[in-house]
Amino acid sequence: MKSPVVYVRKVGKMLLNPIELLFSKIFTDQANPFFHLGTLSFFFFWIAAGTGLYLYVFFETSVAHAYESIEYLVNEQWYLGGIMRSLHRYSSAAMVVAVTLHLLREFVKGRYQGVRIFSWVSGVPLLWLLFLSAIGGYWLVWDQLAQYIAILSSELLDWLPIMVDPMARNFLNAEAMSDRLFSLLAFLHIGFPLALLLGMFVHIQRISYAKTNPPKQLAIGVSSALVLLSLINPAMSQAPANLDVSVTNVGLDWFYLNVFPLIELWGPGWVWGLLVAVSVLIVILPCLSPHQRKPIAVVDPPNCNGCSWCFADCPYSAITMKEHDFKKGHKQAVVNPDLCIGCGICAGACPSSTPFRSVDELITGIDMPDLPVKDLLKLTDKKAKKLKGDKPKVLLFGCRSGAPTESLEQDNVAGILLPCVGQLPPSFVDYIFRNKLADGVMVTGCCEEDCYYRLGNTWLEQRFAAQRFPHLRTTGAKRNIAVIWAGEQGNKQLAAKLDDYVHTLENEGHEDDLRFVKGGRDE
Amino acid sequence: MNKVRLIIYQILAYTFFMGFIAYLSSSPEWVHTLPDEATIKVSIRHSGKIVGECRDLTVTEIKNLSPNMKVPQECPRERSPVLLSIEMDDKLLYESNARPSGLQKDGVSTFYARFDIPSGNHFIKAVLRDDANNPKRAYRLEKHLEIIPRQVLVIDFKDGFIIK
Numbered sequence A: 001m002k003s004p005v006v007y008v009r010k011v012g013k014m015l016l017n018p019i020e021l022l023f024s025k026i027f028t029d030q031a032n033p034f035f036h037l038g039t040l041s042f043f044f045f046w047i048a049a050g051t052g053l054y055l056y057v058f059f060e061t062s063v064a065h066a067y068e069s070i071e072y073l074v075n076e077q078w079y080l081g082g083i084m085r086s087l088h089r090y091s092s093a094a095m096v097v098a099v100t101l102h103l104l105r106e107f108v109k110g111r112y113q114g115v116r117i118f119s120w121v122s123g124v125p126l127l128w129l130l131f132l133s134a135i136g137g138y139w140l141v142w143d144q145l146a147q148y149i150a151i152l153s154s155e156l157l158d159w160l161p162i163m164v165d166p167m168a169r170n171f172l173n174a175e176a177m178s179d180r181l182f183s184l185l186a187f188l189h190i191g192f193p194l195a196l197l198l199g200m201f202v203h204i205q206r207i208s209y210a211k212t213n214p215p216k217q218l219a220i221g222v223s224s225a226l227v228l229l230s231l232i233n234p235a236m237s238q239a240p241a242n243l244d245v246s247v248t249n250v251g252l253d254w255f256y257l258n259v260f261p262l263i264e265l266w267g268p269g270w271v272w273g274l275l276v277a278v279s280v281l282i283v284i285l286p287c288l289s290p291h292q293r294k295p296i297a298v299v300d301p302p303n304c305n306g307c308s309w310c311f312a313d314c315p316y317s318a319i320t321m322k323e324h325d326f327k328k329g330h331k332q333a334v335v336n337p338d339l340c341i342g343c344g345i346c347a348g349a350c351p352s353s354t355p356f357r358s359v360d361e362l363i364t365g366i367d368m369p370d371l372p373v374k375d376l377l378k379l380t381d382k383k384a385k386k387l388k389g390d391k392p393k394v395l396l397f398g399c400r401s402g403a404p405t406e407s408l409e410q411d412n413v414a415g416i417l418l419p420c421v422g423q424l425p426p427s428f429v430d431y432i433f434r435n436k437l438a439d440g441v442m443v444t445g446c447c448e449e450d451c452y453y454r455l456g457n458t459w460l461e462q463r464f465a466a467q468r469f470p471h472l473r474t475t476g477a478k479r480n481i482a483v484i485w486a487g488e489q490g491n492k493q494l495a496a497k498l499d500d501y502v503h504t505l506e507n508e509g510h511e512d513d514l515r516f517v518k519g520g521r522d523e
Numbered sequence B: 001m002n003k004v005r006l007i008i009y010q011i012l013a014y015t016f017f018m019g020f021i022a023y024l025s026s027s028p029e030w031v032h033t034l035p036d037e038a039t040i041k042v043s044i045r046h047s048g049k050i051v052g053e054c055r056d057l058t059v060t061e062i063k064n065l066s067p068n069m070k071v072p073q074e075c076p077r078e079r080s081p082v083l084l085s086i087e088m089d090d091k092l093l094y095e096s097n098a099r100p101s102g103l104q105k106d107g108v109s110t111f112y113a114r115f116d117i118p119s120g121n122h123f124i125k126a127v128l129r130d131d132a133n134n135p136k137r138a139y140r141l142e143k144h145l146e147i148i149p150r151q152v153l154v155i156d157f158k159d160g161f162i163i164k
């Protein structure tokens, strides 16, 4: 029986995929917000942090004057302080939306197991810190909403058997409320976000070349939207707090303050239960899901010359370089099995993967046991031999996370599926053209900015464009290679691009002035 | 898609994003208490009576104590739990038996509870017993209250009930 998690993920994918496809159409793959939820979370954090600093300059840390000091910004300084205040609130709301979608998306796309457990589990404290930061912020305004959450959060905390004196006693009535407590809260509202920031950097520690900035187009788009929103609909305080008068209606921030109505409906005990249960569920989710660990990369010292290309390309920093076992003055790659995700990007980087070497058996410096480079070569030869007909012959390399290539096979098109196209050494393309195994080579994989193994498609493209080692060598390969990042949903688009490609090869021949064809699924 | 249409769709997407953020960050409103209701907060910290009697130490026992610790009596530290019950208009509103805090059970007993009640005239009766061995020992409060809408009424205790 399959684990229920698999079904949940399936349903999630069915819901998410069409939305992502739509956003790719509107924003292109490069700036699809769904591919940048982590970086957007960072971006919203920076907006909240920057505007928060400004607010802090004007904020009065006292029960009596906190409210006024914020009202001053909103009314007297609406053109700057008011906007800062609105941006502070709205960017925080945007952040929790981005983080929630980020979490759900990593889950639905199955990116939370293996090495990724580190990021996954370290994400959970981030959720707590994020909510604590936001709740603390609402508290400082000291309006009716603050009064409401002050009373209920103290009742929530008092449920835990930690303090002898109920914290709620501090909020009995106006007389009970002290400035000291208020200063503590203001201090926490700096402390929690700082801890959050620290946690965010820990969160991406196991990831090499982690991106923390969204693409410019998105950054400009979301920040303009937030500024505009701040102008049209400035964030306002509610009536000032007065502990001697009970709170009736409150305009609630449902993003962050959703637990408070639950405390009223269920009582604090059940709410704690829910919070702990959800956190624990997220933490153990990787163990509840079936996971086939992929075989990890293996280094073959005689074939490693210590060039460090694999080291530079590994998406999870699983490779380190040490003194070579026996080649004096050379380095040698070492794989840390705990960090290796089994993507094969390193095998695609290794210069020893070239089929042009005069050896009996192609053994490369770093290789994948499930599809060694020598088997990939045999497969390429075998598939190429089967190509027939008058139309230009094309070898189509794809990856298991991208658009399926089998369905596109024809007499003149053969598909070869890799775990990640980043595993394809560029020398293979040279080899195909040099030996006239095919008239064209098309490579496809995950969408731009959304490689299942993070960097496979980016590195491959840079290798083909001679921006990263190893490069393409032969003119035939440089001119005829087509790269289409179609993604798992881009089957139809890929088929159309393949047709186009075959057409161009047919009409222009493959010798002279063809180009490096590149495309996505954005049309 | 052509460029203009794309830009229009992007603007639509951003508008949806703004609307979503703006709406849910302050609405819909949540009703905490109704406008004609008032709040009663029971918040009491009181130490129960010490359980048991002090015992005179024998001469030899006193001799065995270190010189700076010599006392004539040994007294138990454990305190009685405190029982609090509050009735409003002859209906039980709150009842709780608070154990003393601390590992030695020698600390204070605390009560906290919050109720929404309709405003208007009420008759309140409260009893606090702080000696489980002596049920007759009790502090009582009986009072007519006129409670206005949204009033926050605190029931506290210090040598007797206090209503604030």
Ligand code: HEM
Pocket (backbone or CB within 6 Å): A037, A038, A039, A041, A042, A099, A102, A103, A106, A111, A112, A116, A119, A120, A121, A122, A123, A124, A126, A127, A130, A200, A203, A204, A207, A209, A210, A211, A212, A282, A452, A454
């Ligand atoms: C403050 C909140 C968060 C921020 C700012 C954030 C940001 C990021 C960033 C920038 C990355 C790196 C993306 C890349 O370059 O490939 C990342 C990866 C990841 N995040 Fe988060 N994240 C947050 C919360 C969470 C939460 C709550 C979870 C889930 C519990 C989570 C799960 C993951 C996972 C599993 C990865 C690894 C993806 C991979 O290796 O392919 N994150 N996050």
Ligand code: SF4
Pocket (backbone or CB within 6 Å): A296, A297, A313, A314, A315, A316, A317, A318, A319, A335, A339, A340, A341, A342, A343, A344, A345, A346, A347
């Ligand atoms: S298989 Fe992937 S994760 Fe493992 S060492 Fe190679 S590049 Fe790194």
Ligand code: SF4
Pocket (backbone or CB within 6 Å): A299, A303, A304, A305, A306, A307, A308, A309, A310, A311, A332, A333, A346, A349, A350, A351, A352, A365, A366
């Ligand atoms: S890319 Fe190949 S040769 Fe270079 S360090 Fe890695 S294993 Fe060795």
